[in-house]
Amino acid sequence: MKIAIVGASSYGNMGDDTYPLVFREHFPGHELLFFNSDLPASLPDDLAMLVMGGGGLIYNSPRLPAHFRYMQFYMDAARERGIPWGFIGCGLQLRPENDGYDIAALEPWIEYLRAADFLTVRSAKCVQIISELTGHDRAVYYPDMGYLFDPIDARTQARQNRVTLVPAGNLNTNNKAVRHLIEPFLSVGYELVIMGMGADCDDKIHLDRAREAYPDAEIVRPGQPVVALSTISLSRYVITGRYHGLVFSRVAGVPFYAPADGSYKIREENLHSDTADAIGHIRVLQDVVVSLK
Numbered sequence: 001m002k003i004a005i006v007g008a009s010s011y012g013n014m015g016d017d018t019y020p021l022v023f024r025e026h027f028p029g030h031e032l033l034f035f036n037s038d039l040p041a042s043l044p045d046d047l048a049m050l051v052m053g054g055g056g057l058i059y060n061s062p063r064l065p066a067h068f069r070y071m072q073f074y075m076d077a078a079r080e081r082g083i084p085w086g087f088i089g090c091g092l093q094l095r096p097e098n099d100g101y102d103i104a105a106l107e108p109w110i111e112y113l114r115a116a117d118f119l120t121v122r123s124a125k126c127v128q129i130i131s132e133l134t135g136h137d138r139a140v141y142y143p144d145m146g147y148l149f150d151p152i153d154a155r156t157q158a159r160q161n162r163v164t165l166v167p168a169g170n171l172n173t174n175n176k177a178v179r180h181l182i183e184p185f186l187s188v189g190y191e192l193v194i195m196g197m198g199a200d201c202d203d204k205i206h207l208d209r210a211r212e213a214y215p216d217a218e219i220v221r222p223g224q225p226v227v228a229l230s231t232i233s234l235s236r237y238v239i240t241g242r243y244h245g246l247v248f249s250r251v252a253g254v255p256f257y258a259p260a261d262g263s264y265k266i267r268e269e270n271l272h273s274d275t276a277d278a279i280g281h282i283r284v285l286q287d288v289v290v291s292l293k
Contacts, residue, residue, distance in 0.1 A: 001289060002031045004043055005051045006074050010036055014197040015244030018149045018225040019054040019089065025148075026282045030289070038066070040073040048292055050078035051285065054089030054122070054145045056265060058113075060105045061093075068108050075112050084288055086118035089145040089281040092126050094264045101264060103129055110134055118288055120281045125268040142280035143273045146247040151226055154233035154252035162191040164235040167206035168198060171241030171259055173213040181239050181257060182214075195220040195231050197242045243269070250275055 005023055008016040020034050035041055037057055043050070052071065060068045078085035094101035106129075113119065114134045121127060122144040130139040163185040171178055173194070186192060194210040194217050196203035207219055222228040232238055232245070233252035240246055240258050243265045249256035250271075258266050 001048045001292065002033065002044060002046055003027070003049045003051060003289075004033045004035055004047050004074075005053065006035045006037055006057070006071070007053060008037045008055055008057065009034060012199040012223075013202075014222055014225050014228040015146060015242070015247070016055050018146045018244065021225060022054075022145050022148045022282075023051075026286075027289070035074065038070055040070045043074070043077050047081070047083060049083055049288065050074060050085035052085070052087045052090060053120075054091075054281070056091040056093040058087070058090055058106065058109055058126075059093035060108055061095075072108075072112070079115065084117045084292065086116035086288075087113075088118065088120050088285050089122060089142070089278075090120070090126075091122045091144075091265055092129060094129075096264075101129075103133065106133060113139075118284055120284050123265070123268040124270065125264075140280070140284065143270070143275050143278040144243075144247055145278055145281050146244050147251060147275035147278040148282070149225060149229065150251050152230055152233065154229055154248075157230070157233040157252070159236050159254075160191070160234050161189060162193050162235050163237045163239065164193040164195055164232060165210070166195050166197050166238065166240040166242045166245035167203065167210065168241030168245075169262070171239070171262070172206045173210045178239065179213070185237065190236070192217040193220055193231060193235065194218070195222060195228065195245075197222065197228055197245055 007019050009020050023032055110133050113130055119139045121139050121141055124141050127139045127141045131137050192214055196207050211219060220231055229248045232248045232254055235254055238245060238249045238254055238256040240256055241262060246256060246258045
């Protein structure tokens with residue numbers, strides 16, 4: 001079966017690059033065609049299904065106004081063809097507003113969230129907001145699909161005396177509070193690893209500054225999700241501003257710090273969830289595939 005999957009992979013973001021690996025692992029007998037969310041391309045005529053996911057694809061930002069139009073291109077194509085389509089393992093991305101989030105920005109998505117044939121998301125807050133926007137309760141929450149990625153049995157890796165920093169946003173070596181977190185580890189002889197898990201356009205400035213602040217630190221640009229997971233699995237502690245730094249730390253069983261005032265997805269992550277429940281996203285899609293045979 002030919003299935004198109006629209007995500008944000010191939011930019012060098014380790015989280016977004018993880019999702020195609022998870023889909024390939026669980027749908028080995030099908031022809032999976034991956035499309036980039038920001039590079040709309042025509043879909044093949046014999047396509048059986050369209051999947052949006054995984055990751056934080058559901059947003060509408062003034063800074064990136066074309067994003068929704070690109071997503072709309074794919075969703076409209078599926079609707080015009082009458083093939084099943086929907087969201088698997090997606091998340092909202094929202095800016096803080098007062099004591100909540102700028103939910104009104106998602107207004108263009110409402111029609112499509114209502115029309116989707118299947119809809120799984122990665123936080124209970126996503127379910128709540130989609131329900132408020134659409135007036136229906138069809139969205140289902142399971143933990144992020146990144147929890148299903150573990151080709152190295154990460155919990156069995158031998159820990160080394162090192163602390164790993166995954167910078168993003170304000171969590172970087174220019175931040176006094178971040179340096180305050182790092183210094184106790186260095187004072188007892190730990191090595192410092194600074195790993196960029198985002199695209200170069202996001203992380204280059206953080207890594208350049210990190211080299212200046214900590215010239216003895218090991219700088220890692222993983223290139224592949226398995227390298228990022230391995231780097232985390234060898235650490236005794238992780239300080240992360242990246243959501244998938246958190247996810248990979250939980251996969252590896254490594255204690256971590258993620259800022260309470262971080263991104264929407266970090267704020268709304270349920271740290272008490274059973275990460276194995278992430279398989280729910282896959283099972284929903286498997287049911288759709290079976291229904292088409």
